[in-house]
Amino acid sequence: MRLSGIGVGRALATGPVRRMPDPLPEPSEAESPADTDAEVARTRSALQQVAAELTERGARAGGAAKDVLDAQALMAEDPTLVDDVIARIGQGRTGQRAVHEAFLEFQVMLVGLGGYMAERATDLGDVAQRVIARLTGVPAPGVPESETPFVLVARDLAPADTALLDLDKVLALITRDGGPTSHTAILARSRSIPAIVGVTDADSLRDGQTVVVDAGAGAVEVDPDEETVAATLRTIEERRAAANAPITPGALADGTKVQLLANIGGVKDTAKAVELGAEGVGLFRTEFLFLDSKSAPTVQQQKEQYAAVLKAFPGKKVVVRALDAGADKPLSFLNDSEEENPALGLRGLRVLRTHEDILREQLTALAEAAAETEAELWVMAPMVSEPEESEYFTALARELGIKVPGVMVEVPSAALLASQILKSADFVSIGTNDLTQYTLAADRLLGTVAAFQDPWHPAVLKLVAEVGRAGAAAGKSVGICGEAAADPALAVVLVGLGAKSLSMTPAALADVRAELLTVTLEQAQARAAAALTAGSAAAARAAAATA
Ligand code: PEP
Ligand code: MG
Numbered sequence: 001m002r003l004s005g006i007g008v009g010r011a012l013a014t015g016p017v018r019r020m021p022d023p024l025p026e027p028s029e030a031e032s033p034a035d036t037d038a039e040v041a042r043t044r045s046a047l048q049q050v051a052a053e054l055t056e057r058g059a060r061a062g063g064a065a066k067d068v069l070d071a072q073a074l075m076a077e078d079p080t081l082v083d084d085v086i087a088r089i090g091q092g093r094t095g096q097r098a099v100h101e102a103f104l105e106f107q108v109m110l111v112g113l114g115g116y117m118a119e120r121a122t123d124l125g126d127v128a129q130r131v132i133a134r135l136t137g138v139p140a141p142g143v144p145e146s147e148t149p150f151v152l153v154a155r156d157l158a159p160a161d162t163a164l165l166d167l168d169k170v171l172a173l174i175t176r177d178g179g180p181t182s183h184t185a186i187l188a189r190s191r192s193i194p195a196i197v198g199v200t201d202a203d204s205l206r207d208g209q210t211v212v213v214d215a216g217a218g219a220v221e222v223d224p225d226e227e228t229v230a231a232t233l234r235t236i237e238e239r240r241a242a243a244n245a246p247i248t249p250g251a252l253a254d255g256t257k258v259q260l261l262a263n264i265g266g267v268k269d270t271a272k273a274v275e276l277g278a279e280g281v282g283l284f285r286t287e288f289l290f291l292d293s294k295s296a297p298t299v300q301q302q303k304e305q306y307a308a309v310l311k312a313f314p315g316k317k318v319v320v321r322a323l324d325a326g327a328d329k330p331l332s333f334l335n336d337s338e339e340e341n342p343a344l345g346l347r348g349l350r351v352l353r354t355h356e357d358i359l360r361e362q363l364t365a366l367a368e369a370a371a372e373t374e375a376e377l378w379v380m381a382p383m384v385s386e387p388e389e390s391e392y393f394t395a396l397a398r399e400l401g402i403k404v405p406g407v408m409v410e411v412p413s414a415a416l417l418a419s420q421i422l423k424s425a426d427f428v429s430i431g432t433n434d435l436t437q438y439t440l441a442a443d444r445l446l447g448t449v450a451a452f453q454d455p456w457h458p459a460v461l462k463l464v465a466e467v468g469r470a471g472a473a474a475g476k477s478v479g480i481c482g483e484a485a486a487d488p489a490l491a492v493v494l495v496g497l498g499a500k501s502l503s504m505t506p507a508a509l510a511d512v513r514a515e516l517l518t519v520t521l522e523q524a525q526a527r528a529a530a531a532l533t534a535g536s537a538a539a540a541r542a543a544a545a546t547a
Pocket of ligand 2: 382410431433
């Protein structure tokens with residue numbers, strides 16, 4: 001049997017299933033406390049203890065997990081929520097029922113907001129479960145203990161669980177819920193754990209069943225035959241060997257250079273990128289610095305953050321993206337209007353134009369940071385749909401001291417008009433995540449249409465080819481910075497279509513570097529040509545593999 005979901009990364013794993021216990025039952029509505037004051041005190045204390053426990057777990061875990069757990073600890077002590085819980089106890093609810101109701105109401109509100117906010121609802125639900133467990137004297141639901149390695153299967157994983165996963169024991173994660181930007185996905189990616197999220201049939205998996213998890217294909221093979229398990233173990237070993245190969249600049253077998261760059265979200269990611277041999281940064285997602293900010297950060301604050309990143313790459317290219325607010329990454333100081341379809345709304349450069357002061361400040365901060373460091377700063381605008389937007393952005397960026405301004409190609413119209421866009425832009429970088437979403441009309445956050453979210457789709461590849469041709473004709477750089485660049489077989493095809501640089505999560509660099517070294521430019525072009533003739537993503541994959 002084969003189950004499918006949204007793969008995180010492209011790693012493989014195989015082993016026996018261990019299921020995470022199901023959530024606690026809903027606390028009864030019928031019970032009421034004997035002594036309201038005592039119940040309030042008991043509940044306050046449970047909330048505080050959970051906050052302290054989450055903070056302590058965060059301190060132990062460090063890194064990205066710490067930020068997530070600290071945010072959860074704040075939820076447990078959020079004054080509005082705590083007041084709501086206490087008011088409900090005052091109305092005769094037990095502490096556990098009051099926590100259940102108050103947190104649930106807040107969760108529903110977050111889900112209503114959609115995108116990034118909706119995915120934080122799981123974190124809030126986890127905090128509630130921990131408090132309820134404490135109040136009812138049962139253990140909080142958590143990762144099962146095991147002496148031997150296993151594949152963890154859960155409805156969804158809370159950050160508190162993912163943060164402290166024992167990587168010697170957990171071979172892979174499979175979750176029923178969660179999208180590509182859920183915390184399970186974010187943390188799995190940052191800790192290089194193979195994961196498949198949004199596996200709708202995950203509830204059918206039983207403890208002890210053997211599975212092969214193929215994150216690259218988003219597939220779980222249940223009860224595989226021995227041959228499949230052996231082949232999986234061989235591939236895992238080969239990839240491990242490739243990961244230990246010497247770090248060399250990206251190139252094809254015939255010496256054609258392909259710059260291998262890192263996607264980062266801030267200075268915390270730079271050390272790993274440098275260590276894994278990134279030749280610079282191909283995408284610095286600046287909005288991650290400001291997701292929790294209530295107001296736009298000052299020029300000085302921004303300059304410090306940018307300078308810290310640029311200093312990690314002396315003499316190297318660092319491509320910074322102007323704030324890409326909206327849709328899956330709403331920023332409260334930029335996205336203030338209600339939209340039915342935020343992915344098709346005022347996002348990226350569109351919203352920056354309505355708040356030009358914020359764009360000007362960011363570009364100024366970037367230019368000032370670059371002047372203080374030796375990195376080669378390139379700056380690009382997200383969500384550009386037509387040449388006029390490129391003219392607007394590049395002119396403003398140059399006016400404010402940015403030497404190399406460019407734009408992202410994430411919308412099909414921009415790909416089709418790439419030659420006109422390249423009249424004003426110094427470079428283009430293709431964001432295959434959004435380009436796939438818009439080409440296939442499939443929301444990248446929706447598990448139900450995940451099958452359409454495949455950058456191997458020949459329609460996406462045709463658009464990449466168009467941009468590649470335009471770049472070659474203009475003598476300007478075409479890069480790729482979406483997840484597609486991290487798939488080694490697809491990376492070869494993208495180079496065949498004209499990409500000169502590939503930017504990816506640093507963990508993927510070694511595999512892509514090794515794969516590029518196995519083909520000449522002519523072979524890459526032949527694979528690309530074969531993929532372009534296919535009628536589906538699966539057929540394109542197969543055609544490239546046999547070309
Ligand atoms: C993309 O859309 O491919 C991209 C690189 O940007 P993001 O994933 O941040 O939208
Ligand atoms: Mg994008």
